[in-house]
Amino acid sequence: MGLQRLWHRLASRLLDRWLAFRLVEPEPFQLDATLPTLYVIARPALTDEIAIDRLSRDLDLPDAGQWHQLGHASLPGCFALPRLRLSRGAIQGQHSAHLQHLLDALEADATLDAQLVPVSVFWSRAPGKDFGFWKMLAADDWAWSGRLRRLLSVIVNGRHLEAHFGEPIRLRPLIDDPEVTLTQRKVARVLRVHFRRIRARVLGPDISHHRTLMRGVVDSRPVREAIREAVEADRSTPARERRRAERYAREIASNMSYPVMRFLYELLKRLWNRLYEGVDVYGLDAVKAIAGERTLIYVPCHRSHIDYLLLSYVLYREGLMPPHIAAGRNLDMPVIGALLRRGGAFFLRRSFKDNRLYAAVFNEYLHRLIARGHPVEYFIEGGRSRTGRMLSPRPGMLAMTLRSFARDAIRDVAFVPVHVGYERVLESNSYLRELRGGQKKKESPLDLLRVLKHLREPHGRVTVSVGEPLSLTDFLNEAVPGWQNDPVSARPEWLHRAVPLLGKTLARRINDAASLNAVSLVAMTLLATPHHTIESDLLAHHIGLLVRLQRNLPGSRHCQLPAGEPADWIEHVASLGFVTRQSQALGELVTARPEQATLLTWYRNNVLHLFMHLGLVAFAFRNNAAFTLDDLDTLLSPAWPLLANELYFAPPADPRERLSATLSALTEEGLLQVTDNGWRRQPGHLESSEHLRLLGQPVQPTLERAYLLLASLLRYPSGELTQEALEEHSRQLAERLTLLSGLNAPEFFDKRLFSGMLETLEEQGWLRVENERLFYDDSVRQTQMRSRALFDPELRHRLVRLTRQ
Incomplete structure (x- = not known):
């Protein structure tokens, strides 16, 4: 001893x-x-x-x-x-x-x-x-x-x-x-x-037997059956089709290497220290509590090419196994692709529905990752959001995950929603071009060199916020009871119901995890002004108000808020080049030039969903002096589902209760005053009236689109219009409205937004589709007539005139 x-x-x-x-x-x-x-x-x-x-x-x-x-x-x-x-x-x-x-x-x-x-x-x-x-x-x-x-x-x-x-x-x-x-x-x-x-x-699980995994994929029963089908369909030979399957497996599979992961960690640590003022991480304790017990599937929002590098770095730094990451085949570029593959990326083609053998190999590879407990990461939006909003979830990877889980549900799977909030993204210039209507550009190795020249520019801070994990077992038990009783098949009966609901649930949980930063707060306020110019002290007061409302509104999620004071936030946003400060005899002004204002829409859209409950109420008081709770509830009830489905936030479980809480919060801040019959807005000469107007302005585009859609529908008898015709006509009207208003805002007339609205109206029972025709009853007309009260007379007149053309 x-x-x-x-x-x-x-x-x-x-x-x-x-x-x-x-x-x-x-x-x-x-x-x-x-x-x-x-x-x-x-x-x-x-x-x-x-x-x-x-x-x-x-x-x-x-x-x-x-x-x-x-x-x-x-x-x-x-x-x-x-x-x-x-x-x-x-x-x-x-x-x-x-x-x-x-x-x-x-x-x-x-x-x-x-x-x-x-x-x-x-x-x-x-x-x-x-x-x-x-x-x-x-x-x-x-x-x-x-x-x-x-x-x-x-x-x-x-x-x-x-x-x-x-x-x-x-x-x-x-x-x-x-x-x-x-x-x-x-x-x-x-x-x-x-x-x-x-x-x-x-x-994580052992990753050393890469060749064994590849061989197991090709030798699996689903892939062998796909090889046999390919032999019969193409009149080929089994050996040739097997070689094709092996080639697909090599094209898809990652080859994760721990030394490369450590090298990337050290490299990325230096990169983030140069690029950002700090990387803030919130909510990871919930993941640590279940890691090692469940298979984790990380589903972050997709705002930048930095997303997956940043998340892997954060997980490694925090003592968690970095995931295998699904990446588009377009990123499998010389040198870069090999490095990403060693860091855990596996590559997939953008579409492979017509290639049965490729689909079988990819499905089997993903299944083996999930069944063995490897953490996986993919983007449910499919591609990067060029507008800053959450894109509609794509069904592909979600459906493959559900099929894999149904095939072997011994180990539970937990989806981990992640929101990444940037104060400035590296792709700012390309996003600016696309926000102005430019075409999306395909990635190439030269893009990396173009990005590197911006490394010395300030990019502020970045926040990685982890939302509430979602147990796949619990989700399926609630969404499709009895799913375990269906016979095992490639496409179980419940799949077509579960996939869209799972996508919507995850999108909402990602948005629930959103954080506020100085840029998003200034963007929310400055873009609500007519000419993108505001007094500096009014801007400081309003962004302070936004933070207080987020912090104190009952039922609202307490998202992460920026440190410091509003004056510091404005200075910080100016230092990043998003706004210009102008001295003036009566007080400093803050303004955004046209290109700055266009780019700020991307950052505003990152957090727009956090203020919809407040904004909708504020917008109603913009053109109406007073409301009772009953009248306001009747007016706004149809709008909740439209806003919630477009911006992916959970509509209030009890709209009336949430409405009452919102009115109380606005009253406490002095934006409304209580009367004997309800609530009244403050006199127009007070600053509180301006705050109410700024708070309600971001809701207007969605309400305008809804008005145009309903007005276009009601011009035709029930059952005469097809969905495609209505979407296209509404898009054209929205485009015309932006041109008449002198705006350059392609996102306002995005056809997908009108498609989403029609889906919501059908889900809520306002419309029904029979033989590809749209049918409605008189309640739609009554709702559209009531909604006119939301708009000021001039805008209402313009909308009515547009729909009659």
Whole structure:
């Protein structure tokens, strides 16, 4: 025992100055200092003990190098679990004595107590399979390694350590509990479950057998059947079609490499430090709580090519396994594609519905990733949002995920919605061109070089906000009860109902996680002014009002808010080049030039959904002096579903209750005043009246589109118009309105927005479709007549005149 302590002390002195921890989870970590604390590791490793000893001193925790005298037992402050060597039903091994002596000492003396703290130490991130010599140095598992390899790995990875503390286990209450029979085997089992879960969370499943996975995909029954069908359809040979399947597998599959992931982490850390003032992360604790128990599928919004790099970096930094990422084949470019593939990207063609063999290979590859528990990431929007709004979810990847889960539902799947909020995106110039009506440009390797020249420009901060995870089992049980009873098939009956609902649910959860930043707040306000110019003090007052309303409105999600004061936010937005500050004798003005205003619409649209409940009420008071609660509820009720489905937020479960809460919040801020019969807006000469107008302005485009759509429909008898004809006519009217208003806003007359409105009207029972014709009753006309009260007379006259052309 003395020789062991001497060797431990000598090795500790040699390594003490070399070791450095990249991540300690959780930190800060609190322990009961009055109890003897014994740290437990998963396997015997002197270097792990030395690392924990060093960490306990750095964090001012009970010393892991201290020995404890408990009764007649002398125990080290850190020891390993007993190895599983079964002989006649008993656990044996040289490390079994410490845990057994501890339990015996506590059983013998009822006054003694102790706490066990499980600690997982990771030397880099590789799980330690057959990676070759240099990759072997990055491996974590030393159970089979020799002293030379261990020494080399300490040198290579000693400054890149991670430590994950588990919840302390206090032993005395367990020993005294008459319903608990505490044995070494039972304690060891609990700790092993914990260590396995942490290991799965940090390292994920084994990724070393890439060729085995590829071979398994091609040899699977679905792919073999697709090969047989291809042979019959194309009059080919099985060998030729198998080679084609193998080529598809190589084209699709990622080849994740831990050394490359570590290299990318270091590279991206330097990139973010140069590019952004900081990367803020919120809500990841909910993911850590379920990682290792469920297969995680990350579904972030898609705003920039940086999204997937940023999310992988954040997950690696926070001690979670980075996901396998579905990427468009257009990104499989020379050099870049190979690097992305090594970082976890797997590539898919934009469309493959006519290629049965490719579809079978891709489906089988995705199924094996999910079934084995690999975290996966894909964008439900399909492509990047050029307008800043959440795009309509695409069904492809969601349907494949549901089919995979139905095929093997042993392990639950959890979708993790993620919202990425930028203060300035790298693609600003291309988005500006596309917002002005330019065509989307295909990506090429040269785009990377064009982006690099902007690295020295300021880009502010970026926020990664994680929303509420969605259990796929719970979702299916609620959405399509009895889904497990359907016979296993490629397309179960419930799939066509579940996929759209799942897409909408995830889109809303992504938007629920949105955060506010200085740019989005200024954009919300400045774009609500007629000429994109506003007094600096009024702007500061209004963005402060927006933040207070978000923070205090009952029933509203408390999204992340920018730090500092409104004046600081305006200065920050000006420094990013989005607005211009102009001195004037009566006070400073803040203005946006035409190109700045166009680009600001992208940032406003990122958070537009957060203010719709407030904006709709404010817009109603813009052209009406007073309302009772009943009248306002009747007027606004038809608008809630249209706004909610267009902007992907959850409509209020009780619209009347939410409406009452919104009115109270606006009254508290002085924008409305309470009367005997309801609420009244403030006199027009007060600043509060201007705040009410600015708050309601962002809702106007959606309401105008709805008015144009209904007015166009009502020009024709029920059953005469087709959906396609109405969509196109409404789009043309909306385009004409923007031209007459002197606006350059292609997103206003996007045909997809009118398609979404018609779907919502059909879901709500306002319309029905028979033989591709649209049928409606008189309630639609009555609703359209009531909605006129929302618009001022001049705008109403213009809309009516447009629809009569």
